[in-house]
Amino acid sequence: MLTGIEEVDWASLGHAYGPADDVPELLRGLASDDPAERETALDGMYGAVHHQGDVYDSTLACIPFLLELVADPAVQDRGCIVELLTSIGGIELDDEEELDELDPEEEEFIPAANYAMAAAAIAAGADVFLGLAADPDPEVRLAAPCALASLHPEPARVLTLLRERLTVERDTEVRLALVAAVGRIALRHASLREETVDWLDWLARAAQDPGLRLAALAQRARCAPADIPDDVVPWVTRLLEEIRTSAQSPTATGNGREATPTLIGQVRELLEEHAAGRPAPWTEELLRTLHAALDDRVDDRIALILAQLRSPDWGQRSDAIWLCGGLIRAWRGRYDDVVRLVGAQLHDPEPRLREAAASFLERLFELGAPATDSLVVRLGTGPGTSGTGPGAPGTEGGTGGTEAGHGAHAFVGRTGRDAALLALARAGDTRAVPLLARALTEPEVRRELLYAVDGLGPSAAMLAPLLRLRLADVELDERLYDQAAPLLYALAAVRGGQALPEVLRVLRGAPPNRRDWVREAALRTLAAFGPAAREAVPELRELLAEESAAVSTAAARALWAAEGDLADVLPALERWLRPGTSSADWCAAAQAIGEIGPMAAAEAPALRPGLASRDPWVRVRSAAALWRVSGEVSASLPVLLAAWEENRHARVDIAECLAEMGPAAAEAQVVILTELTRRRRHNAREGACGSHDIHLDEKLLTLCRAALARMERGAF
Structure with a gap:
């Protein structure tokens, strides 16, 4: 060998x-x-x-x-x-x-x-x-x-072999692999595609094994997505039910192999854990293939997920949640029923299903509203409680019963509780406030919870004293930014001006490690305090001269908010609007000037060169600021509309400016209408996603609707 x-x-x-x-x-x-x-x-x-x-x-x-x-x-x-x-x-x-x-x-x-x-x-x-x-x-x-x-x-030879093997193979997963390979050949070799699609269509209807029929249907859809049958949802739903009722005993955990300290070993263990207790774990991959083929048929995909979420099989419901995660991140649609049913899974006795539901909900922000009642019930469940509440597993109502209570102890552990609380807070539900107050008394707080405070409105003001106490305990060492930044953000959100001494302590004690980051975060918080930060005015004036544009512009914002005097603020900002300034520095200054509004009209000439920048973000920030300080639509609007097409990630900022312009931005009506009719999210990316992607796209839609409404009102 x-x-x-x-x-x-x-x-x-x-x-x-x-x-x-x-x-x-x-x-x-x-x-x-x-x-x-x-x-x-x-x-x-x-x-x-x-x-x-x-x-x-x-x-x-x-x-x-x-x-x-x-x-x-x-x-x-x-x-x-x-x-x-x-x-x-x-x-x-x-x-x-x-x-x-x-x-x-x-x-x-x-x-x-x-x-x-x-x-x-x-x-x-x-x-x-x-x-x-x-x-x-x-x-x-x-x-x-x-x-x-x-x-x-020799693909034709392989195709013949695969089809022959299917007649004698008895292992379920191997049979599915044979069908998947047939579909792969059809995709790679156009000359074999038509006959292969016909064979897959025959197999999807004639095979005795429902799993084999589902595999053939998924591959047929993959190879001929334009020819997927209109009745695909009821067809697949029937197959899933047939698979469920005919399934053999659940998959056992592991294969007796000892764990190895390797990445492959970890992946193997995760896959084994995922499949454990499920009689047909392979259905997930088949449905993933089918969803990819359905692509922009969002209504069909939602209908299929709803059917799965109503299944008695917790594994099918778990698959539906993960599949919907990919769908909702990429496509706009009506997800209220899906979200409500996912919320119902929080009461299921299976911990993997509860974990999947909480993980899904925490990324939804405002789209998570239909699940907030379920989240509240689950967050109120703990050891010694019944765990009952609306939305029993696989249903749209009823109670979780004693089984849900039996599983409560596992869920209300730190990870599950934090995910549910984060989902509730991001949905803007004020019932999260007292729960956040309780979390703030614990030794560790998940940082995302602090960044979610800004969506809770005036009711979150009660958190200010607790946030102040936590900030006072933060050590002024090299970990300061990681420890303090989320607290500073939350204090800014609740306008916790009583924490001024603690914020100044952080500002003054910032260590060399990420010093500018710490100071910028503290200055943003002082800006949110407004006149309550007057005590900091002398230090703010000193920081205007900093060589860091981020610190200097943040100090200018805070100084303007604290005393409303532009005598020192505007010159400090204008120095970053000069030839040779980096794009990031220019954008920071332009954005700060725009926030000041018409009182900064004298800066309009300094902003105009940014309209011709090679950097699209500089153009967007300059155009928006120019409009806000001078009201010049003729110079700003064409730049904003050009950037809309060039840089989709700038659309939220542009739409916000268009909404402010109202009737003056009537020329943008077609652009706004086009965006509102698109099914795909503006920031959807293949193979990648961010925790705020859905929220940003929904914000874009809200701003587009507001802009359109103002334009239409101005037309009459």
Whole structure:
């Protein structure tokens, strides 16, 4: 085994962490009889030799040995090695066309060439995967279909083999992998797509196994998304119910393998935990595929999620929550019923379902309103209480009963409680205020809870004394910013002017580490205090001259708020509106000037050069400020509308300005109407999301509606 491994000059090759002289040991580890050693070796292969999907010269040198390992039935865990090979060889370029367009001297040439060589090398030995489709090891059979569909150079031959194997395979998950591989071939090879879609359509209707029918339907939708049947929701709902009622015993936890201190080991344990106790955990991936195919058919996707949330199977309800998380982050829609049903899951005895529900709700902000009653009931539940309340598991009403009470103890642990409280506060529900007050008396407070105070209105003023006490206890050391910034933000939100001595203590005692960040945060809080911060005026005047624009402009804002005198404030701000100023500094000054409004009209000439900046944010901040100080629509509006199309992330700020302009911004009506009719969120990103993305998009919609209403009123 591994013949010739010593003949390779591994030290001359490289991987993510330098010379590849440790690779022979990793390859031998993959063939070890010790499961922990095999997993550690596999982790090393992914961590160094195939780091984050990269292909190095050492990766290429490994391919013959990896193919040799998967061909040897004496090697255990070969399914994992097949998956590794599939990942190495399955990175799809526009192949020769893209490689031909690259100059060999360009930095991108070598990685692209390595990907192409890896694909070619594995394709040359891909016949080894043909035999693995019937391997006695189900883990090998599970990995082989994707490898064949991704890497074998004869897709028609593979397609025939996959369909034949489906007639004799008895393992459920392997059968699903065979169907998924068929769909993959159809997507990659247009010449085979029509016949494959027809076969998948037949299988979705004719197969006896409901799981197989669901898999075929999902792949059919994936391959022909424009031809998804109109009755897909009731069709899938019936299949899910059939799967539930015919399912075998729940999946057991783990496989008897000891834990290893590796990333792969951790992922394996998480997947095992996720599947434990569920008779058909594989339905989640099938539904994910189906949702991706449905794409902008938001109403159908919502209907499917609602059906799942009403299922007696907690696993299906959990899947629905995670699937809806992806849907609601990317698409606008009517989610009230979904949110209400997700809130009902907070009373379920299954802790994983409660955790999923709380995690989902904490990202919704104002869209979480339909679940606030459920959140309040759950936050009031603890040891010794019944845990009853509206919304029993899988229903839209009723009580959680004794089972919900039995699970309460786990939920009201720190993590679950904080998530539910954060969701309630972000929804703007004032019932969160006394609960936040209780949280502020505990040794540790989740920082996001403090940043959620600003949505609770005047009722949150009662938190000021507690916030003041906590700020007084913060040490003036290198951790000051992390400890103080959330408290300062919350004090600004509640206008807690009585905490002025504590805020000044932080401002004066800021250590060198992130000193400007600390001072800026403190100054923003002083600005929120307004005249209550008069005692700080002498220090604020001194800070106007700081070399940090963030500190200087924050001091100018605070000084203006404290005494209303612009004699020193405007010159301090104008010095950042000069040639050579960085974009961030210009934006900070322009925004501060805009907040002052017409009293800063003298700064209009200083703002105008920013309208022609190459940086779109400078243009937006300058145009908005120019409008606010001078009312010049003719100069500001065209800049704002151009930036609307250029930088979608600036739309919230632009819409806020358009709403202020009212009838004067009538030229923007079409832009606003277009935004209001879009289904996709303006800040939706593939493969990435932020905790405030939904909130920012909903804020944009609210501002657009306000702007449109003001424009229309002005038209009559």
